[in-house]
Amino acid sequence: MRGIWTTDHIRQAEERLLAVTPEGALMRRAAHGVSVHAARMLAEHTGSVSGRRVVLLVGAGNNGGDALWAGAFLRKRGAGVAAVLLQPGKAHPEGLAALRRAGGRVVPLADGPQWIESADLVVDGIVGISAKGPLRPDAAALVERVAAPVLAVDLPSGVEPDSGAVDGPAVRATATVTFGAYKPVHVLNPERCGEVVFVDIGLGDELGEPDLRGLDAADVAAAWPMPGPSDNKYSQGVTGVAAGSSAYPGAAVLAAAAAVRATSGMVRYAGHAADVVRWHWPEVVATGSIFDAGRVQAWVVGPGIGTGSAGRDVLVHALGQGVPVCADADAITIIAERPEVLDARDPDTPLLLTPHDGEFERLTGNAPGPDRVGAVCEAARRFDAVVLLKGHSTLVADPAGRVLVNKARGSWLATAGSGDVLSGLTGALLASGVEPWLAAGVAADVHARAGELAARGVPASASGVLAAIPDAIRQARSLAP
Ligand SMILES: NC(=O)C1=CN([C@@H]2O[C@H](COP(=O)(O)OP(=O)(O)OC[C@H]3O[C@@H](n4cnc5c(N)ncnc54)[C@H](OP(=O)(O)O)[C@@H]3O)[C@@H](O)[C@H]2O)[C@@H](O)CC1
């Protein structure tokens, strides 16, 4: 798993490392990494480094210092480098001296726009992990003029480092070089960061437990259930799906089919869409009511069941079976309206809630807001459940405060029925015995991969996402070392 640390923890780790590192060494290491990637970008975009024009946007702190040192290194490779200082009195003195020694120039703020307009590459050293709020007007006016590729130092300025939130003008980077660790902004706002390039500055041993985690293909491949030589249809876990209705059978078909595609364990369907499900997916054992469905190892409850008393009875029954329950869609609305339904749950029975923003607001009384990580952790504690908050980057929190962030792979999953597919995938993983936090994370990962594979650059439907599940699982397995 990939660790992600908040800026407080990064700062503490940096302080410990600084105490045992020669003065300035850390910044030069970081800046060297920036210059290497800047040279690579110049070569890619223009065919050369020497003779190309690099403009540095330099703020008041060490982030600007990194940019100035990187500019000095780029000068040595023959690039022309001009620095625009946003707060000349506060620019990093050693960095400034290094740039000047290397033959770089400092241009007045008023001339910034014309330099930016003729740049081959812009380096954003406006602000790093001490950032608060959006770009200030001077910086915003300069950033507005940028047409060249932008390399952000540590993070795109103007984007909130710990939440990825954007509340005004902010840099949109082509690539971002991060030092020593991934920070929340890199996974919560990947569109603003562009390609994220990791530069090791030796922080590793100082970092401690990560605040958030991201899954690699290897984690997904290791967690995904695969049949072994002694397995049969029951031993791999039976997934129960209570979804859809006779008027709206689509949710039932999509959720049950996703479970079928996810594992070779058995899938039972219970509900008024039994005939339609059976017709589309003959391998599903379908029955008209959850009350006469056989044993399952996990229930998926909610998509399309309605929010009336019939839906409520279905949810209460599933919660009382002593097996993990993934509650989605209408089940979340039922819980929001009548929290007492959760009394049917044995406290040891894992519960997984998978709201989108609207359902989250219904459930908790508040929209997730800009601090999505804080919001999802609070909900997980309050409901003593694993909560998967859908969004561009999907978050999964458990009551103990562990948080997984699932990297967005475009917006292909913003389509009707896509959530039903995710709940079916999640249910199948729960049924096979994967712990709920990880089950939700790996299901979201494969769901996102399937969305990307189904779309291949053009909009995809939920049925397309469903069809791409086997290839998505293959992809994760093939990328695992
Ligand atoms: N520590 C280390 O060893 C290493 C650190 N490294 C680097 O240092 C960076 C952190 O540097 P840092 O702490 O000096 O602050 P930094 O982010 O440059 O901000 C400076 C000042 O900007 C201001 N400001 C705030 N918000 C703003 C906004 N929205 N728009 C505009 N300005 C804004 C605010 O000052 P104010 O104007 O409010 O007084 C703030 O104090 C880190 O990201 C990495 O790049 C690497 O070299 C590796 C070694």
Ligand SMILES: [K+]
């Ligand atoms: K920056």
